[in-house]
Amino acid sequence: MAESMQGIKRTHRCGELSGANAGQTVTVMGWVQKNRNKGGLVFIDVRDRSGIIQIVFEEGSTDSGLIEKAAKLRAEFVVAVTGEVKKRSGAVNENLSTGDIEIIPSQLRILSESETPPFPIEENSKTKEEVRLKYRYLDLRRPDLQKNMIMRSQVATLTRQFLAEEGFLEIETPILIGSTPEGARDYLVPSRIHQGHFYALPQSPQLFKQLLMCSGYDRYFQIAKCFRDEDLRADRQPEFTQIDMELSFVDVDDVIDVNERLLAKLFKDVLGVEVVLPIPRMTWQEAMDRYGSDKPDTRFGMELTDVTDVVKDCEFAVFKGAIENGGTVRGINAKGQGGMPRKKIDKLVDFARDFGAKGLAYIAVQEDGSVKSSFAKFMKEEEMSGLIEAMGGENGDLLLFAADKNKVVWDVLGNLRLELARQMELLDKSEYKFLWVTEFPLLEWNEEQERYTAMHHPFTMPMEEDLEYIDTDPGRVRAKAYDIVLNGNEIGGGSVRIYHQDVQNKMFEVLGFTPEKAQEQFGFLLNAFKYGVPPHAGLAYGLDRMVMLMAKEDSIRDVIAFPKVKDASDLMTEAPTAVEEKQLEELGLSVTVQE
Structure with a gap:
């Protein structure tokens, strides 16, 4: 009783x-x-x-x-x-x-009083995640999850305090907005009053925060809910939280400065970790060439080596063909892995295929200096020893090579590098390695649509010295864009925004927008730009992902109170659900079930 x-x-x-x-x-x-x-x-x-x-x-x-x-x-x-x-x-x-x-x-x-719970409330629960998420109110009683939620609250509170002291104003932007089909899919909300018309849920507060700069608010921030209707992975959710900010009268260095100090404060106050400032910077090109990734994990080496020139005259058809097609040959050196069994190497080959490789060439240098290789018979002895030398190969090393278009080679070796680091236990969760990646390409070529799309978004400022190439060689133009990377995860990103009408018009033209289409989609922003726009720039963090790394968790579900699962459903409330016919009638909607 x-x-x-x-x-x-x-x-x-x-x-x-x-x-x-x-x-x-x-x-x-x-x-x-x-x-x-x-x-x-x-x-x-x-x-x-x-x-x-x-x-x-x-x-x-x-x-x-x-x-x-x-x-x-x-x-x-x-x-x-x-x-x-x-x-x-x-x-x-x-x-x-x-x-x-x-x-x-x-x-x-x-x-x-309590009935017997369906699983014990204890740290590091062995209970299946599906069961724990169905009874999430019980799962949230576990001390390790409570620790994560307390940490998340602490990060949000400290961020608010820090940004307020730096002169930022916290301003909320709307959740029901117009749809902008560029980028990921929008979640749509039907309007009862304007039948046949829809609101969208924001993928980010991008346009509104730029309008706030036009309105003279100078420094804005918001801990903002955002929504994307995309295919999910372990570190993605259909709804997620951003620490969002925008600043006027600034350039790249100003945005980086305030954010470095914010990160240093969060990691010191929450974890007792000293972040050494300034955080190193690396251009996008250097990151791709050295790590095969625009979000490199710099906690370990195993960097990519370009050996195109070393093998350009060899008779190995895979290398030869890639180079003739304008591609490159690059490799990584897995130190001390030369004795890896053939079965395990075959698994790495399969892994590489998942990222677009046609195969993976390897040289296993044995402890006695002898060589086992998948392509030795196509190489002269001096070519083989020249290649091993170029790779810094020593007795006991495993050298792995990919040959293809740059994009494929980077993707394959960048992911293989991380897989090997996992297998070799080189990833220390208590080490925090930050990196700014800068000078991203402004545009990327979309094979399906056969046109250039914006790598970040259509409002990103090109680097002034590259503007001359925008008509003749758009792929060469770099952007004033920057990402903050932590242990191989992009935790935030931003850019300097375009504030000149002629540059914005040119950007829309390159992206294949007619002036009418640009006006239809972004008219309110373009109209605001006619009335005096300050130079402005911004950045947004994925709060969930940042707290996940701080808490040393593997999934963002462990730092979100009520997360969704892989198919974007909620196991506890059983959302999304069917709705009553009467509600559909009010909205002027009927549902056609597709087979």
Whole structure:
């Protein structure tokens, strides 16, 4: 039978108590974690979000009615306990912050009873994720998840404080907006009043934050909900949160400066980690050439080596053909992996194929200096030793090569490098390696649509010195764009925006927009630009991804209170759901089920 809280008040959270409270009478409230009944001696662990405290009901020092009541407590009952804090008489529990104290109770109230939960509420749960997400309200009681949610809250609070002190204003932008089909798919919301018309949910507050700069707000930020109807991966959600900002009268260095100081503050205050400033910078081209990725993980080496010139005269058809087609031959050196069994190398070949490789050539240099290779018979001895030397190959090394168009070679070796690092256990989650990647290409060629698309978005400013190539060689134009990368994850990105009408018109023209189409989609922004636009730039972080890395988790689901699963559904609320016919009628909609 549940009791009320009348006449009692919580004095402390469970984990806030320490030896300094010995001798005090306190009241704690929380969930029963464990009940150990030893006859006339009952130990109850009570848990709340701050930690666990042990309550000891013992014959001689506790009323016998209380001991009987305590013996009936089961996991997840909600209780209130009043009693005296004492130093533990038995062994100290080193794993608990309250491990050297206990409470000797004078009062126990059962505030709420609980059925047996479908899985134990414990750290590092072995329960299947589907079950935990179905009962997410129980899963969220687990101390490791609560730690993550507390960290997320801390990051948001510190960000708000820091940006406010830097002169940023927190301004909310709308959630119901017009659809802009460029980029990922929009989530659409039908209008009841304007039948046949739809709002979209924002993929980012991009256009509105630029309008706020036109409106003279100078520095804006928002912790913003964003929505993308795209195919999901472990680190993607249909709805996610950005730390979004925009600044006026600035260039690249100004945006980077304020954000480096923000990151240094967050990592120092939340994790006690010193971020050495300035954070290194690398151009997009250098990142691709050295790491095969525009978000390189710099916690380990194994960089790509371009050996095109070294093998250009050899008779190996794979290398020869790639070079003749305008491609390159590049390799990576997996130090000490020369003895890798053939079966394991074949698995790496299959892995490379997933990223577009037709195959993977290899040289395994044995400990005795002999060579096993998939293409030795096509190489002269001096060509082979020249290639090993160019790769810095030593006895015991495994050299892996991809030959194709640059884009494929980068993709294959960039991903292979990470896979090998996982296998060789080179990735230390407690190491935080930041990097700015700058000077991205402004445009990328879309094979399907046979046109250039914006690598970031259509409002990104080209680098002034490259503007002369925009008509003759658009692919050569670099953007004033920058990404902040942490341990091989892009945690934020931004750019300087176009604020000259002629440059914006030229950008739309290159992207294949007619003036009418540009006006139809972005008319309100283009009209605002006629009335005096300050130079402006911005950046947005993926808050979920940043907290995931800070918390050393592998999935952003572990730092979001109520996440969706891979097919964008919510296992707890069972959303998305069908709606009643009456609601569809009001919206002027009918649903056709596609086979």
